Amino acid sequence: MACTKIFSGNFPEITNGIIQYFRNDFSTLHSCILVNRLWCRMTIPLLWENPFLLKEPKNHYYIGVYLYNLSDDDIKKKLKEYGINNDDSFPLFNYSSFIQYLDTYEIINSIENWVSDDEKFPLFAVYIKSLGDFIRYIFKLLIKIFNENEANLHTLDITYYKSSYDDTIFSELISNSNFIYNIRNFYFKFYTINIFSVDDTLNNNNLVNRFLKLLSSNCDSISSLYFLSTHNSHLIIEKDLCHLIDSQQDLKKISLSFNNLSIYNSILLSKIPNCTDIIFSMVDFKNLVVSNEIIEQLNVLESIHIIYCRSLNSNFFQQIINLTEPFKLKSLFIDEAPLTKQQLLLLQKSGNYLENFGFELNDVSSLLTQEQELFELLIKNCSNIKFLKFYGFKDQNIYKIFQLVKKIELNLNYLTIDTDSNANISTSIILQNLGQILPPKLEYLNLILTITNTSDFEFFLKNLQTNFIKKLLIKDTKNKEPENQNLNNLPYIKEYIMKKKRSEHLALLECFITPTHHTVVDLYSFKDEVEEFSLYNIMVLDYINLNIEANKFIHDMY
DSSP: OHHHHHHHTSOHHHHHHHHHHTTTOHHHHHHHHTTOHHHHHHHHHHHTSSGGGOOSSOOOTHHHHHHTTOOOHHHHHHHHHTTOOOTTOOOSSOGGGGOOEEEHHHHHHHHHHHHTOTTTOTTHHHHOSOHHHHHHHHHHHHHHHHHHTTOOOOEEEEEEOSOTTHHHHHHHHHHTOGGGTTOSEEEEEEOSSOOSOHHHHHHTOOHHHHHHHHHHHHOOOOOEEEEEEOTTTTGGGHHHHHHHHHHOSSOOEEEEEOOOTHHHHHHHHHHGGGOSEEEEESOBOTTOOOOHHHHHHHTTSSEEEEESOBOTTSHHHHHHHTOSSOOOEEEEEEOOSSOOHHHHHHHHHHGGGOOEEEEEOOTTSSOHHHHHHHHHHHHHHOOOOOEEEEESOOGGGHHHHHHHHHHTTTTOOEEEEEOOTTOHHHHHHHHHHHHHHSOSEEEEEEEEEOOOOHHHHHHHHHTTTTOEEEEEEEEEEESSOOSSSSOTTHHHHIIIIITTTOEEEEEEEEEEEOSSOEEEEEGGGOHHHHHHHHTTTOEEOOHHHHOOOHHHHHHHHO
């Protein structure tokens, strides 16, 4: 009776809660559409919040659906010249009003893929003389549609990589800016050495500066700011960036990834009192000098994250180590060799505050004794780790990793173990021992191994029969030519994972690497196999899409 009332809409709050629970489960959301009209109306906005980042299915037809919202006859006429006829299409919903996440890179990429669809545009070359001009034109239309349909954007993600589309991106956002004034998350990324010419520098009136000034003047709602810059590309906009940061009333999280040390003091000193989280990603702390006041304020934050940074033996970290209180370091990912005393002391200082840890060094880049001391510190002091990643460790320390996994069993939810492609002994030991010590439930397990003995792999899978791993990734790398295009590990995956329903999402990859060839065999490319797994409610995805990078994980979770 209660279920009937929920399905009929008598309890809309409960119904909405159920649908919200499936926010990122697009297959289930599509099923929700078919329940009834109420469920359809509640589900459609979730499916259209962020279609440009949708991994599966990736058909890009949503771009054509957005263009249905156009009412300007002149624009429709111009689209017909490109082979796009929307006269007979009447959308059921105002889909463009639902968008909440706008990623400029993904939009451009989606448009490029959309127009390359031979079925959709069989005579594309006839209609369009300049692909770039057409992509810019569609981008302009989409931004115009979002703005005119009063979309309520909460995340804006801009990537500047010195492409021919950059000027169009900034000019259109400036011209159609109303729908970005309430954003809560702002990602600003520069992948270029020198983004401005000398003339731009002298005039100080380029589009990027204009955009930042516009955002500073009209938007004070940003709670999360992510800024990445390679080389010195940010120097021209440093003043406007600081102004944007200062103008925000509710800024809680700052993520910084650039190496101009002069800007850190001003940002940290002005905004730390109001922030709860700060992320340093790929920052070189060499020669960074900060006051004791800033160090003390850092420790007032709820969480601090250090991801693949350099010079962790600098004075900056010595100041942290000298603090009398524990340091609230939630994430530490190390890929700099050799391990230093300061890194070990930093771990000891953080203790049970640490929730995410990654150790990614080449096998020869650290001393055995240093690694052993690292593992012993983790086992002794860090029992709350949820996300754990290892790459390039020495064979002698494998059992230390097992000890750590066992110690943090109650909290561990994400585990990646990546052995060197020549570490045959490591792989065998891992497969013979890991299955027995894994937690009963894991959100994510990613194993990058060299599987030379399939009986070891079968033994590992047999030991998972009481475990459930929501996202399971297996990557098998071999230094030889493939004997065939078959997946050697697939029969065991079918027997112990598929038939036993031990997972929800699966990626299986076999890589064959020689000095002259690199061959990849991916389960995702076998359509019949993918369909068979779906019958057991297991979604097969390509390895890259299912793989979780530390940077993205930290930004999504904190």
